[in-house]
Amino acid sequence: MSEWLDSWYGSLDLAHRSMVNYESVIRVHIKPYFARRTVGEIGIMDHRAFKKHLKTVLSSENSRKAVLNVFSMAMDDAVSAELRKTSPVERHRRRGKYTKKKRERKKGMTPAAVEALARNAHAVFGPAGYVFMWTMATTGMRPAELYGLTREYCYPTWPGSDQRDDPDEAERYAEDVVRYGKGEGLMPAVRVERQVQYEGGGLQFFPPKYESLRTLVVPPFLAEMLERLLKEHNSRWVFPSISGGNLRSANFDHKYWRPIADGAKADEGPRWPGERLALPEVSAFTGKRLYLIRHGAKSWLDEDGHSRFAVESRMGHEVPGVEGVCSSVTVPMERAIMKTLQERWESVPGRMGDAAWG
Template sequence: MPHVEWRGGTCRVKWWTGETLPNGRKRYESKGGFTDEDLALQHGMDMEYEVRHGVNITNRDGAMPMPEWLDAWYGSLELAHRSMVNYESVIRVHIKPFFARRAVGEVGIMDHRAFKKHLKAVLPSENSRKAVLGVFSMAMDDAVSAGLRKTSPVERHRRRGKYTKKKRERKKDMAVEAVEALARNAHTVFGPAGYVLMWTMACTGMRPAELYGLTREYCYPSWPGSDLRTDPEEADRYAEDMVRYGKGDGLMPAIRVERQVQYEDGGLQFFPPKYESYRTLVVPPFLAEMLERLLKEHESSWVFPSISGGNLRSANFDHKYWRPIADGAKENEGPRRPGERLALPEVPTFTGKRLYLVRHGAKAWLDEDGHSRFAVESRMGHEVPGVEGVYSSVTVPMERAIMKSLQERWESLPGRLGDAVWS
């Protein structure tokens, strides 16, 4: 039975937590500030009810500081490398500073609203705000599961307040002329590797980190004969690849996406592709010829080396290379391969836009050409849900149709750079 006692003008109630101290005595908790003895007693009875039914949250658990909980929560996660890096940054830069002086059990709905308002002031990107709030929501859900609080303070499916239509990134159609313009600028910046890289991204839809991490072993014309074959469970696929892809009569030229490069512990490391989207990407004849010639032109293990011969990820490609390639640059502005100082014209389709939109354009091309949805999504490294994903497969005719339509786009392009790429 709870015990009520008066102290000055208010009373407090004490109740047994169901726990026993090391010395054998019962551990009690209390709450004060009541001015009505009956209300205090009712609160104590409610607490004892929760103890009996195993749903109580002790004051001690709820008092865990938010920074301490966030550190423990992050340490318990086992996610892909890129996700771990992003979560750590979100927690360190945004969540910890805002809730630094709060306990886990103190954070309420109004705090969540205040946090959202704060993020809106410091993060102009809606996607960035969503990412931060997503991590916060998961941490609070797990705090409930860990018995640190009864419910999450995160509001879901709330219909109150002003309706705001979601903004979508404005994109322009990706014409072959725009890709050629990007490729020409990239050629000026870092030579044949730049030209071929742009056309490879436009024709395969590979993610930037997958392109940066592409090595000779997984690129035409060496692959699949040069496949490192690190997974013994993939023996059947290795055998099938040898009779389906490669250089020679009846074989289809292809690139194998097996890894990407990311930074870890201050250095570049190989990681599985995003969502473990291992896949084989057939390439059209014109691109196969360019890849073969490019690999004869340099000795780097990277298919697309930087100006210095290193990895494009280390060169900060998005900032140093992509911005001049897409936005244009003056004659003596930005990086250039040795002896090359030409000005770069802007490419209006991509001015101020992300490199990733070339990948988006690659998918749009396949959609425009009417290819199988399963073949397109598989090529992009996406999982196809439901029965379609279970029963469908990418067939040889599907792959040949993709090669044919991409080759036709290339051949429709007037004034291609052609052999001048290698001069």
């Protein structure tokens, strides 16, 4: 099994994050459990025992499912490689006690809750923290895309600063210049071209998840804050950490996000220089994932009645069928999105705004 898993993994050609996850699953769970077995002798009962074993070592159903999916694919390909006649994985029928799937409980994201998160983020890593939260809430960008956002792909420098290194995108480059940017008749926007992930012990750029390169218009208030933020620091990263480095390197989820969402005492966690006050919890996000801000961003667009195609495209999702082939995101659609997001911002009483810069 170990030899087959090494060979099988070496044959894969997947996105970087998937390759990292598969390697971890194989090394930590599948190889140790089947260390002394051959590919051909593993049967249905072994698969059932493996599932039962995973329940004792992994509390998350999604984590167990990820391990079993990798095992299943490896066994399917073992059949194709003629190492066995059939897969030991049972499909298309349910055995044993029915267990209802648990769904993560979400609370509706309000502009006031985002403002509360932004204020806490300001105390943790300064003006970049305040703008980071409002950027995620209004663009729906994935965390790794925000960590990897650099000046050349951010308003007001983009699209004039676009690297334009893909000859197949020449038509888009030309359209971007007359559609987006700073100036009369142009729409402020950021360009999602990449994300940051660890590889070989350091941070590297990779395409966004599912190759979902896209342009995201931003409301006027956010355009002003992004422009001011980039004037205030010299980091290549739009949202630098307290030390000026990348937020991914700062272990954002644990060190930054948890105090921002859950609250913290005055002497707990990192703080922007001069900020040592206690942080109040934001009840809608206490104990919740940062990623739920992205979910909330989509809910806002849905609530405001925007085109399904415009919404899914903004989130970096493929729209299937004829709708996906025939539809396009138009200027009126983008201006409507800018308008409703601006109105949500303006609905927050006593928002920090310019005070984020002292």
